Amino acid sequence: xxxxxxxxxxxxxxxxxxxxxxxxxxxxxxxxxxxxxxxxxxxxxxxxxxxxxxxxxxxxxxxxxxxxxxxxxxxxxxxxxxxxxxxxxxxxxxxxxxxxxxxxxxxxxxxxxxxxxxxxxxxxxxxxxxxxxxxxxxxxxxxxxxxxxxxxxxxxxxxxxxxxxxxxxxxxxxxxxxxxxxxxxxxxxxxxxxxxxxxxxxxxxxxxxxxxxxxxxxxxxxxxxxxx
Amino acid sequence: xxxxxxxxxxxxxxxxxxxxxxxxxxxxxxxxxxxxxxxxxxxxxxxxxxxxxxxxxxxxxxxxxxxxxxxxxxxxxxxxxxxxxxxxxxxxxxxxxxxxxxxxxxxxxxxxxxxxxxxxxxxxxxxxxxxxxxxxxxxxxxxxxxxxxxxxxxxxxxxxxxxxxxxxxxxxxxxxxxxxxxxxxxxxxxxxxxxxxxxxxxxxxxxxxxxxxxxxxxxxxxxxxxxxxxxxxxxxxxxxxxxxxxxxxxxxxxxxxxxxxxxxxxxxxxxxxxxxxxxxxxxxxxxxxxxxxxxxxxxxxxxxxxxxxxxxxxxxxxxxxxxxxxxxxxxxxxxxxxxxxxxxxxxxxxxxxxxxxxxx
Numbered sequence: 001x002x003x004x005x006x007x008x009x010x011x012x013x014x015x016x017x018x019x020x021x022x023x024x025x026x027x028x029x030x031x032x033x034x035x036x037x038x039x040x041x042x043x044x045x046x047x048x049x050x051x052x053x054x055x056x057x058x059x060x061x062x063x064x065x066x067x068x069x070x071x072x073x074x075x076x077x078x079x080x081x082x083x084x085x086x087x088x089x090x091x092x093x094x095x096x097x098x099x100x101x102x103x104x105x106x107x108x109x110x111x112x113x114x115x116x117x118x119x120x121x122x123x124x125x126x127x128x129x130x131x132x133x134x135x136x137x138x139x140x141x142x143x144x145x146x147x148x149x150x151x152x153x154x155x156x157x158x159x160x161x162x163x164x165x166x167x168x169x170x171x172x173x174x175x176x177x178x179x180x181x182x183x184x185x186x187x188x189x190x191x192x193x194x195x196x197x198x199x200x201x202x203x204x205x206x207x208x209x210x211x212x213x214x215x216x217x218x219x220x221x222x223x224x225x226x227x228x
Numbered sequence: 229x230x231x232x233x234x235x236x237x238x239x240x241x242x243x244x245x246x247x248x249x250x251x252x253x254x255x256x257x258x259x260x261x262x263x264x265x266x267x268x269x270x271x272x273x274x275x276x277x278x279x280x281x282x283x284x285x286x287x288x289x290x291x292x293x294x295x296x297x298x299x300x301x302x303x304x305x306x307x308x309x310x311x312x313x314x315x316x317x318x319x320x321x322x323x324x325x326x327x328x329x330x331x332x333x334x335x336x337x338x339x340x341x342x343x344x345x346x347x348x349x350x351x352x353x354x355x356x357x358x359x360x361x362x363x364x365x366x367x368x369x370x371x372x373x374x375x376x377x378x379x380x381x382x383x384x385x386x387x388x389x390x391x392x393x394x395x396x397x398x399x400x401x402x403x404x405x406x407x408x409x410x411x412x413x414x415x416x417x418x419x420x421x422x423x424x425x426x427x428x429x430x431x432x433x434x435x436x437x438x439x440x441x442x443x444x445x446x447x448x449x450x451x452x453x454x455x456x457x458x459x460x461x462x463x464x465x466x467x468x469x470x471x472x473x474x475x476x477x478x479x480x481x482x483x484x485x486x487x488x489x490x491x492x493x494x495x496x497x498x499x500x501x502x503x504x505x506x507x508x509x510x511x512x513x514x515x516x517x518x519x520x521x522x523x524x525x526x527x528x529x530x531x532x533x534x535x536x537x538x539x540x541x542x543x544x545x546x547x548x549x550x551x552x553x554x555x556x557x558x559x560x561x562x563x564x565x566x567x568x569x570x571x572x573x574x575x576x577x578x579x580x581x582x583x584x585x586x587x588x
Contacts, residue, residue, distance in 0.1 A: 127317050129313055129315065129316070129317040130317050130319065132280060132313060132317075133313060133316065133317050133319075133374075134329070134333075135280055135306070136278055136280055136306070136309075136310060136311035136313070136387075137310060137311075137329055137330040137333065137377065137378070137381065138303070138306055138307035138310070138330055138333050138334060138381060139329075139333045140303060140333070143333050147319060147329070150319070150320075151319060151320055
């Protein structure tokens, strides 16, 4: 118990003193997850609008599949990306394995179903007369999609935040394709995993606290957004 | 040339036709009202005319162009029209931004947008609400913002779907005032759907009666209300007395109709032996306690079967071998001491009877 308490005190000291290693790892985690979330949002917002506003055979099935992929295991995505980008893989020639780039690609694959599914769901919640009104006022297809997304902005934003939350908290994928290389691909979650297995709790606890604070901030923002 | 023309357009939902073979010509600058009961297909027809939907059959022409299916032509044409939906939705933004949407989507200059929004809001009597969030407005105010939003694009055609339905009488009167102003001021072609017959009569130059997905009659308000061509139209426009009979005699234009043994005289071109409906508007029937020496050719003695108030008027059912419905003012009902079972004489002129052929 004393060991845990001492670890916690040291962890807090590391945070308060803005320890360079802690800050660097936290900064890298945020940068990788923010990048993957931005890319996934740029794909999922227009794609969600296209799926929502068009009728096509198999639409319901597609939405069901996307929703099933919400709980895609991180190690499954990790394995898929590993096979794809490893030296012997079909696009291994890109030589991006064990880099932040491949971690971003993996996270985009991981969180896209969440962002896409929640975008479609958010748009479905918008009164159909909004789109009819826009069309009747002379909006083009694109302008109609934009105003509909705008009307659903709070629910859409909630979906984007959920995606970011999943990206920053995952560990399996980052370990498998990032390699947990110090100063290069080491993130909050992979460091916690490594340091805990080594029995070095101070750094793990400090990063754990930071991760919890990030989760708390995300949750607070989400609550504010959903109350609007 | 008509501004909007439909040729045999139809629409079906779930395999079932909602509209069938509608042929309409809307002329530039006119006010055209579609009247009919709820579920008759008025909204569907407006959606087809505003190019919100593609018809299942037939063609729609706008300003001479076939705009039935071509996406680009439809957008071009739609940008010359605007539509106020029955339950208008406002975007979750300020009243100004709501009204500015249409001009912005047409890439108008900022100064033009400001000018148009101000003018449209003034016309709709909503200028003081310009900075309010549109979602915080009442039903009547929302409707007026929707009208301002439609006017801000200076449409050549304005479609209105039940513009005063679900509003309290004061809000409805305000909307009607705005519409009357637009009609009188703007030279905009207006096509409105309403189940409120008197509203159609007040505002429109021509009326189309739509029932069960078919346009049954098109004409001036006077034609529709005084000389309906079909029994269904007559029933809808408030002709309470629809008597079935056969023409048994004629003397020039004056015909004699046998209605279950009672004789009615009317003016008609139909020949002897023709099975007809005799339509008499209740306001054309006068009631009196004694038989007057009136010039009216039709007088029936009967007893009052029922009396019930309708707004400021009183509707009286007289049993005289068949039922005749008359309306009198409350004052007249009191002066005549009209009570149930009282013996009265119901009188109407031959010219007050409109004859239509009976179809089996």
